Amino acid sequence: MTNAGSQTAMDTEYYVLRLYVTGSTNRSTRAIEAARQICDTHLKGRHDLEVIDLYQHPEAAAQGQIIAVPTLVRLLPAPLRRVIGDLSDRQRVLASLDLAVPTGAAS
Numbered sequence: 001m002t003n004a005g006s007q008t009a010m011d012t013e014y015y016v017l018r019l020y021v022t023g024s025t026n027r028s029t030r031a032i033e034a035a036r037q038i039c040d041t042h043l044k045g046r047h048d049l050e051v052i053d054l055y056q057h058p059e060a061a062a063q064g065q066i067i068a069v070p071t072l073v074r075l076l077p078a079p080l081r082r083v084i085g086d087l088s089d090r091q092r093v094l095a096s097l098d099l100a101v102p103t104g105a106a107s
Contacts, residue, residue, distance in 0.1 A: 015039075015047040016076040017097075020066045023055045031070035034087035042099055072097075 019035045021028035032051055039047045052060050054069060064073065067084075074081040074097050083096040 013046065013077045015043050015074060016050075017047060018050045018052060018064065018073045018075060020052050020054055020060065020064060020069050020071045020073070022069050023053060028053075028070060031072070031087050034090070034093070035072055038087075038090060038093060042094065074098075 017035065017039065019031060021031055035049060035051075039049050052064075054061050054066065060066070064071075070085065070087060072083040072087060072093070081097050083093050087093050
């Protein structure tokens with residue numbers, strides 16, 4: 001049973017995500033597509049996804065403490081969360097970002 005008054009904080013919180021990639025490799029392209037798809041499906045209208053190419057901004061790796069790519073970082077809401085590596089396993093990414101998936105929802 002759902003109604004407008006039963007939305008949880010997780011349903012209304014604004015998310016700030018940062019995806020670190022290296023160039024336009026197949027792996028980077030897949031990570032960008034996966035991150036955008038997750039945002040469009042699970043965070044529609046309540047997220048900001050920034051994609052940072054470490055080839056163009058190498059200083060961002062040190063600033064963000066990035067040791068491997070692709071890395072998806074949830075900056076807000078706190079606490080900070082990181083997903084390192086392949087983003088194609090949607091359930092793993094959602095769990096790592098602490099995003100609940102309704103039981104029986106398709107991935």
